Amino acid sequence: MSCLTDLPDECNAHILSLTSVSDVLRSSAVSKQLLSVCESDTVWEKLLPSDLDDILVQSSTPNLVQQFILKKNLFLHLCRFPVLLKTDTQSFSLNKQSGKKCYMIGARDLTIAWGDTPQYWSWKVVPESRFPETAVLQDVCWLDISGKFHVKFLSPNTTYGAYFVFKMDVNNHRGFDNTPMNVFISETDEHGLSRQCDIVVFKRFYLKAPTVRRRSRKPKELPTEREDGWMEVEMGRYHHIGVDEGAHEGMAVLMTLRQIDELHWKSGLVVQGIELRPLDGLMQ
Template sequence: MQTVKRLPRSAPPSRLDMNDLPQDLIANVLSFTGPRESCRLAVVSSTFWSASLSDTVWDRFLPPDILSILSRTTNASDPDFASNKKDLFLRLCERPILIDGGRKSFSLDKRTGKKCYMISSRDLHIIWGDTPRYWKWVPESDSRFGEAAELVGVCWLELKGTIPTTMLSPSTLYTAYLVFRSPQGGYGFDHQPVEVSVGLSGSDKTVRSVYLDAGMVKRKERGDGSYEVELGDFFTKEGVGEGELEMYLAEVKGGNWKGGIFVEGIEIRPKEAK
């Protein structure tokens, strides 16, 4: 009977200690996740925590044209802008900056790092907006722009905001919102919807109806006393040439007078997951 020789048992492989990995390697891996995931992984170990603070990570989360955007603000000398990339990212998520002469604001979406903008009422095209009988520009201390457009009273309501699509993040589903206040409740909107649409200028758009009156729709409160109503969605296709995104709101069919709202602007931000 032939004897079978047993081979010597090899020693089990040593367990890999994540703390032994080079910090630069960990930082590079984290940069391919996302802002939220990077913060979660930072609690794995002290090495991950140190790597998560690296500019390598947060430079990838910031828009590639961030320096160009910062050059358009009067606060470009703000010390926060010269700090590390993580602090800059969080600063732009929590405190929008004014750009383009204070007519727009820029911020970042904390979940994704995508660009967010708000077009001030001063930068909107408002029919009869320069006629004090119908519209007035009033100081607004709670507004990031310091003022708002007060709708005194009109029977023909029409306003439009535009922004180049190249200013937005590519391959992103955006939602546009009208941001306004109605301290006295407003009037003329209780049973009359307004028509809204979002899409490229010069293209066919889907028009839908929304209500600005609190009794007809659940307006979303923003936490600063203002409200927002959704105007529509738009997807920015990567590789598509320059175009102009147009956001439109009108009530021209009812014929009734309406007023009492203060328009702050139109905000465009990545669509929130429900």
């Protein structure tokens, strides 16, 4: 039985281009011959999104592809450094394990109730944020934040986790210890109309661990710290089957965080955005 090292480089490159990122990286350690093949543009061009040029044209660096001699280096750059889109209100990157597309909807692209009323919300530059502005909660008793994203831009046949990304003002926050947030993930069409059976996820979580444990909290109900220092909590999961497999091209996923039942005054929440990350192939 022949093995990969017995085949011409062109055949190996074609075979590896049909596999996954992890398969390519593992194969590169087999031999010097396969290492050379695994570095080739033939392999990495297939691992990059087919609509990459269309995505980057929305960014401030539309010619990013031309800045890299090797497609592998372009791939790794997009894994490490999110590209800002839509006048710096969204970001795009790649998942290093799967090569699938990741997006974050920045605070300026979210719908925030009273978000433009200075007595309730302010907009500030936070150096650690990937976006020019973040939304800072001054004082509200009615919290309602939502983000909408067109599913045609997501990787097909992929389950995404939706994550609310935020911080708390350490010197001035209140109202979140014992007040759970309600979260809805649903589908809408391009006109904002809900489709039948549109609610995909409904759940509750807390944005801050309680100082007094009135009742036990499950780990999935509490936020965790990210590598970049921000906090996040999983709002829910959404499976995108792909536009060609039945999803309407104009369909969007709507992610809503809301607390309008327990009208406690809240302050000190710093919102960076809502991130959509592929979960396929990752340990859960």
